[in-house]
Amino acid sequence: MVGLTATESRNVEKGVFGAALLAGPANVVMQLSWPGVGYGVMESRVTSGRVDLHPIKRQRTTLTYLAVVALGTDEERQIYKKAVDTSHRQVFDDENSRSPVKYHGMNPDLQLWVAACLYRGIEDVYEVFWGGIPEDEREEVYRNSHTLGTTLQVRESMWPATREEFDAYWEKGLDEVRIDDAVREYLMGVVEVRHFPLGLTRPFAGLNRFITTGFLPQRFRDEMQLPWSDAQQRRWDRLMTVVGWVTRRTPRLLREYPFNYYLWDLRRRVRAGRPLV
DSSP: OTTOOHHHHHHHHTOOHHHHGGGHHHHHHHHTTSHHHHHHHHTOSOGGGOTTTOHHHHHHHHHHHHHHHHHSOHHHHHHHHHHHHHHHTTOBOOTTOOOSSOOBTTOHHHHHHHHHHHHHHHHHHHHHHHSSOOHHHHHHHHHHTTHHHHTTTOOGGGSOSSHHHHHHHHHHHHTTOOOOHHHHHHHHHHHTTTTSOHHHHHHHHHHHHHHHHHHSOHHHHHHHTOOOOHHHHHHHHHHHHHHHHHHHTSOHHHHTTTHHHHHHHHHHHHHHTOOOO
């Protein structure tokens, strides 16, 4: 795999990519739990990239970002970063904003929180499907995960140097978590896939809510006012065991889908000079 260390390549071969999509909505909730991120996304002037208006396009740009971070080259990350910067420069609060805090899409502190949530999501997925990242590989995987932020606006020096320092950053970041009624309603649209065509929404809304709630740490469930019982946890554990069993026995090409497709699509768009976001 281009752009990966030997350890990361071995972990990619485990094939959590496709299964990781199940945790995607929960990670969005975590990212938007900081008001500056939540309102920045909800009030974005870049309407072509809003999930409530263009869910298919938003899915493509988000998954392309994750694909290029994990599987792309340094050059491809820089190319995609420039494209993302163009959109993020247009995201900022003004006199019409309802946000309780000021925000800007180029704010590296807000982007560091987004990157931290993505990293926590990686660990959560490995824990659910593989029993966690092996201890002798954990620090290397963590250190190289700084690209989750540097492909946005985060300086490499901002990424906590060790996994222990990351824990301290995460605990401090939880103090900033506030999901008000407006952001909660917006996020419930993600949790219950309301923004996709009705034929997709009705069959999967309840299931997606159940899976998403299971992936959320309790602090975020409380903020989202999503109840969770021991019986639900047991059902969720059984379901994830089945998903993990199937995932581990699926051919690698399929396990990595759709991220391998979106990386191919990015390269095709670069060659053709087409917009990336």
